[in-house]
Amino acid sequence: MQSCxxxxxxxxxxxxxxxxxxxxxxxxxxxxxxxxxxxPGADDVVALLLALASPEELNVMAITTVAGNVRIxxxxxxxxxxxxxxxxxxxxxxxxxxxxxxxxxxxxxxxHGKEGLPGVEVHEPKKGLxxxxxxxxxxxxxxxxxxxxxxIAMLGPQTNLALALVQAPEITQGIKEVVxxxxxxxxxxxITPVAEFNLYADPDAAKVVxxxxxxxxxxxxxxxxxxxxxxxxxxxxxxxNNQAGKLVGNILNxxxxxxxxxxxxxxxxxxxxxxxxxxxKPELFTGKxxxxxxxxxxxxxxxxTVADWYDTLGxxxxxxxxxxxxxxxxxxxxxxxxxxxx
Ligand code: BDR
Ligand code: CA
Numbered sequence: 294m295q296s297c298x299x300x301x302x303x304x305x306x307x308x309x310x311x312x313x314x315x316x317x318x319x320x321x322x323x324x325x326x327x328x329x330x331x332x333p334g335a336d337d338v339v340a341l342l343l344a345l346a347s348p349e350e351l352n353v354m355a356i357t358t359v360a361g362n363v364r365i366x367x368x369x370x371x372x373x374x375x376x377x378x379x380x381x382x383x384x385x386x387x388x389x390x391x392x393x394x395x396x397x398x399x400x401x402x403x404x405h406g407k408e409g410l411p412g413v414e415v416h417e418p419k420k421g422l423x424x425x426x427x428x429x430x431x432x433x434x435x436x437x438x439x440x441x442x443x444x445i446a447m448l449g450p451q452t453n454l455a456l457a458l459v460q461a462p463e464i465t466q467g468i469k470e471v472v473x474x475x476x477x478x479x480x481x482x483x484i485t486p487v488a489e490f491n492l493y494a495d496p497d498a499a500k501v502v503x504x505x506x507x508x509x510x511x512x513x514x515x516x517x518x519x520x521x522x523x524x525x526x527x528x529x530x531x532x533x534n535n536q537a538g539k540l541v542g543n544i545l546n547x548x549x550x551x552x553x554x555x556x557x558x559x560x561x562x563x564x565x566x567x568x569x570x571x572x573x574k575p576e577l578f579t580g581k582x583x584x585x586x587x588x589x590x591x592x593x594x595x596x597x598t599v600a601d602w603y604d605t606l607g608x609x610x611x612x613x614x615x616x617x618x619x620x621x622x623x624x625x626x627x628x629x630x631x632x633x634x635x
Contacts, residue, residue, distance in 0.1 A: 324352045325444050325572060326469075328431070330389070331565070332361025332449030333371035335405050335412075335548035339541055339627070340448055340565035341372065343573075345379035346537070346630040350573055354434070354443070356386045357427035361449035361494055362401045363409035365391040368449070371409050373418040378540060380635055382420045389427025389453040393495035401490055404551050412547030413540055431457035431464065438467030446572065447473045447502075448565040450491050455498035458505050468507045474568045475499065476513035476585070476598030478614070483552075485596065489514050493596030496589035503587060503611065510613040511585065512567050513598065516578065519618055520567055521560030522549050526624040530631060537634035541627075563627075570623050571615065573630075577622040580615035584608035 329344060331337045344351050358369040369388040376384055392398045408415045431453060435443060445454060457464055475491035482488040492499050522545055531542035549561020571578055584601040588594040600614055
């Protein structure tokens with residue numbers, strides 16, 4: 294009798310364990326539908342390679358480009374280069390906005406070089422742009438998408454999504470969440486004492502996205518300035534001895550120089566790649582839900598993200614603000630994924 298009861302208890306435990314295991318496994322393999330909106334840019338290219346090397350977790354539906362680090366023709370060319378280097382030519386690249394919503398365009402050639410890609414030779418990729426415009430692609434795709442099924446990674450100024458939201462506010466129905474590389478609070482800015490480049494380049498667009506009420510995560514300088522290259526970390530990437538490892542090694546060796554000098558840092562940040570790492574391995578990061586206001590008034594606060602980290606004003610908590618990250622974990626993930634490319 295006793296042994297029969299024990300058997301039944303054991304059986305129930307095993308079934309429960311099996312159910313938990315299957316649920317976890319199902320979660321682990323569930324693919325995220327992803328659109329990457331980007332202005333490549335050195336760190337954007339690293340982010341694209343990381344995403345395109347991660348097909349188990351990320352279904353990259355399209356890459357949409359925007360003017361930012363360099364002009365739109367060059368950001369679109371560089372996005373196509375990243376796609377070619379990753380061997381993922383089936384992913385369409387749509388060119389989008391060539392200028393911000395309201396303000397005068399700015400570029401970051403001083404950091405990313407004239408071609409927007411330091412440390413490597415650029416060429417015209419074999420495969421061209423997809424027909425149509427990035428903004429229209431966003432509108433059409435998000436309108437017909439299953440409810441809250443598509444994630445958007447925003448790696449540059451948020452102009453394309455803002456234009457799409459103005460044209461068709463109902464597209465929020467298709468958005469699962471938006472993950473932004475941008476903003477700065479504890480760290481201070483990188484283009485003015487208080488503003489980060491992507492927000493400064495088009496604060497009006499960022500305000501439209503914020504006001505749309507979509508689920509938003511910000512990956513600001515507060516965290517990206519804690520995830521720095523080091524000689525050892527770059528060596529581990531170069532030691533892969535494949536094309537991707539060499540390209541990323543060359544790009545980063547050149548890209549980080551200016552930041553190391555300007556901030557007196559021992560290494561340089563790879564900002565945009567942290568957004569992809571957050572999507573792949575959120576456990577590498579910590580942050581919390583806070584209230585965010587974006588300043589777009591002319592003056593010294595232009596482009597600033599006013600992040601109420603301590604809930605001083607008790608306002609609605611409208612973004613998840615990522616504040617810290619596991620730097621070695623990030624570089625191990627990047628190295629491991631780059632190893633899969635040619
Ligand atoms: C951000 O600005 C750009 O220069 C980088 O690509 C990144 O998206 C960092 O402030
Ligand atoms: Ca960028």
